Amino acid sequence: DSPSEKYEYQAEVSRLMDIIVNSLYSNKEVFLRELISNASDALDKLRFLGVTEPELLKDAVDLDIRIQTDKDNGIITITDSGIGMTRQELVDCLGTIAQSGTAKFLKALKDSKDAGADSNLIGQFGVGFYSTFLVSERVEVSTKSPKSDKQYVWVGEANASTYTIREETDPAKQLPRGTRLTLYLKRDDKGFAHPEKVEKLVKNYSQFVSFPIYTWQEKGYTKEVEVDEDPAEAKKEGEDDTAEKKKKTKKVVEKYWDWELTNETQPIWLRSPKEVSKEEYNEFYRKTFNEYLDPLASSHFTTEGEVEFRSVLFVPPVSPTGKDDIVNPKTKNIRLYVKRVFISDDFDGELFPRYLSFIKGVVDSNDLPLNVSREILQESRIVRIMRKRLVRKAFEMIQGIALSENRDDYETFWENFGKHLKLGCIEDRENHKRLAPLLRFFSSQSENEMISLDEYVENMKPDQKDIYYIASDSLTSAKNTPFLEKLLEKDLEVLFLVDPIDEVAIQNVKLYKEKNFIDISKEDLDLGDKDEDKEKEIKQEFGQTCDWIKKRLGDKIASVQISNRLSSSPCVLVSGKFGWSANMERLMKAQTV
Numbered sequence: 001d002s003p004s005e006k007y008e009y010q011a012e013v014s015r016l017m018d019i020i021v022n023s024l025y026s027n028k029e030v031f032l033r034e035l036i037s038n039a040s041d042a043l044d045k046l047r048f049l050g051v052t053e054p055e056l057l058k059d060a061v062d063l064d065i066r067i068q069t070d071k072d073n074g075i076i077t078i079t080d081s082g083i084g085m086t087r088q089e090l091v092d093c094l095g096t097i098a099q100s101g102t103a104k105f106l107k108a109l110k111d112s113k114d115a116g117a118d119s120n121l122i123g124q125f126g127v128g129f130y131s132t133f134l135v136s137e138r139v140e141v142s143t144k145s146p147k148s149d150k151q152y153v154w155v156g157e158a159n160a161s162t163y164t165i166r167e168e169t170d171p172a173k174q175l176p177r178g179t180r181l182t183l184y185l186k187r188d189d190k191g192f193a194h195p196e197k198v199e200k201l202v203k204n205y206s207q208f209v210s211f212p213i214y215t216w217q218e219k220g221y222t223k224e225v226e227v228d229e230d231p232a233e234a235k236k237e238g239e240d241d242t243a244e245k246k247k248k249t250k251k252v253v254e255k256y257w258d259w260e261l262t263n264e265t266q267p268i269w270l271r272s273p274k275e276v277s278k279e280e281y282n283e284f285y286r287k288t289f290n291e292y293l294d295p296l297a298s299s300h301f302t303t304e305g306e307v308e309f310r311s312v313l314f315v316p317p318v319s320p321t322g323k324d325d326i327v328n329p330k331t332k333n334i335r336l337y338v339k340r341v342f343i344s345d346d347f348d349g350e351l352f353p354r355y356l357s358f359i360k361g362v363v364d365s366n367d368l369p370l371n372v373s374r375e376i377l378q379e380s381r382i383v384r385i386m387r388k389r390l391v392r393k394a395f396e397m398i399q400g401i402a403l404s405e406n407r408d409d410y411e412t413f414w415e416n417f418g419k420h421l422k423l424g425c426i427e428d429r430e431n432h433k434r435l436a437p438l439l440r441f442f443s444s445q446s447e448n449e450m451i452s453l454d455e456y457v458e459n460m461k462p463d464q465k466d467i468y469y470i471a472s473d474s475l476t477s478a479k480n481t482p483f484l485e486k487l488l489e490k491d492l493e494v495l496f497l498v499d500p501i502d503e504v505a506i507q508n509v510k511l512y513k514e515k516n517f518i519d520i521s522k523e524d525l526d527l528g529d530k531d532e533d534k535e536k537e538i539k540q541e542f543g544q545t546c547d548w549i550k551k552r553l554g555d556k557i558a559s560v561q562i563s564n565r566l567s568s569s570p571c572v573l574v575s576g577k578f579g580w581s582a583n584m585e586r587l588m589k590a591q592t593v
């Protein structure tokens, strides 16, 4: 070997390595994601330069990443056929902090007072090359740049302040181009050198890197081999000695090792929606989210212009928490990729509002930095635009289910996620126009099948101005309320709001197609049939009766009034115009208990 030259790390690098190793110990496995993303970057760079300098691609090596494991010795090698590094680049890139993501990482740590404490935050970062020292005792980076005719080896060790560089002279170790990392794992981390472990990590973190990732896997096939029958055996079975000696076959498993493609090189969201079948979307959904059932709907789209991203969204077939559970925004339902590299699925309302947190899917952005953190996400203008578009697409997708010929689908959706949408009516004023058409209620004319507000409006009488509702604790009590009498007589449809959240949701929506929602239990209900003369007459006749009732009931009621709203019941208790409805009162009572 040629002599090694010793180099000192830039002071900041040593500090950074300490911080990474100390703060990410519980999240060690990210090292593989980082190294694969570097390999993928190196391949991207080569491919990009190859456009203008085709001679760079002259060695007909495929653009790929290969990961080999030696579990007995605890060694992982990662080889890419990318751009490689010259000797100077080795010094600049691996010995100092350039303007790479690692520099930003360091700055963010500096900004957050309590460095190391919030490993959650750190887990979100692209921590770069040095994360390899989370698991490695020693790392060798052997690399050949097309700009240089020599190959160099960088060697670094955990907890060291120096590294070395030498020329690679061993002919057996020459690379046509690119970089090979050899990780000699720490004693406790040798488990990472198992082929299954590496496969699992690749599938989880780097499944959709756009270059093929091969892992070295043991395989087997069964073959039949002929065996001579044991004569003693044959005797035992009482066979005739003179019979022709029978040939027997037996199945044996032949083991061998070979490269196996471990990622999907063409992520489904990079393909054209026209080319992807429903079955492929369903399979992608089931695989990505470990689900057994197919989604109710999917939506695949690309946005261009101000912000560029691609996304595939799904409506799950069932609510994982059960339909009565309150919404938990901390699901792992949205997987964010930046340039095909998995970044995070740990969101808290950044990409979808809480009431839409049941939507699952992937989002792949070209505009966010690979080292995007929770903080960056929360402040980013790009993310705000993305969120708006995602929400709009989610609504279109749900609307699609509502419009589908199969009414059962929307019933299923409503049963599972109706509560979420009602919560949306309360929390997301901006989207009332999108939410309201998706609401469903029983009504006085449709007690068995829920109707939409559109269906209600279509069924309105020509001179009917408002949408009538009664809030109640059950369908039975809604059906039997005396408030209904007059409206039924006039054949006016009344919505039955029987879910506790319904009334608040409707009160927030306020209008639908310029029609007010009117609570038929309130005192000022006006059905447009007032006959003033007749009212005066009746008031005179029964005035004294009213006074008498008020005297008898005293403080229990606010007032006693003559009304024309009943047809068969003699009297009814109503709430004041500005008071709570009986249903609200029931709810408030239930909450204070």
Ligand code: ADP
Binding pocket: 034, 038, 039, 041, 042, 080, 082, 083, 084, 085, 093, 094, 100, 101, 102, 126, 127, 128, 129, 130, 178, 179
């Ligand atoms: P970042 O990827 O954010 O730039 P890293 O710490 O991961 O930060 O990597 C530092 C630099 O080292 C990269 O920017 C790149 O120039 C160089 N590098 C790392 N791995 C490779 C590789 N496999 N091939 C070529 N260059 C690499």
Ligand code: MG
Binding pocket: 034, 037, 038, 101, 126, 128, 129
């Ligand atoms: Mg990197």
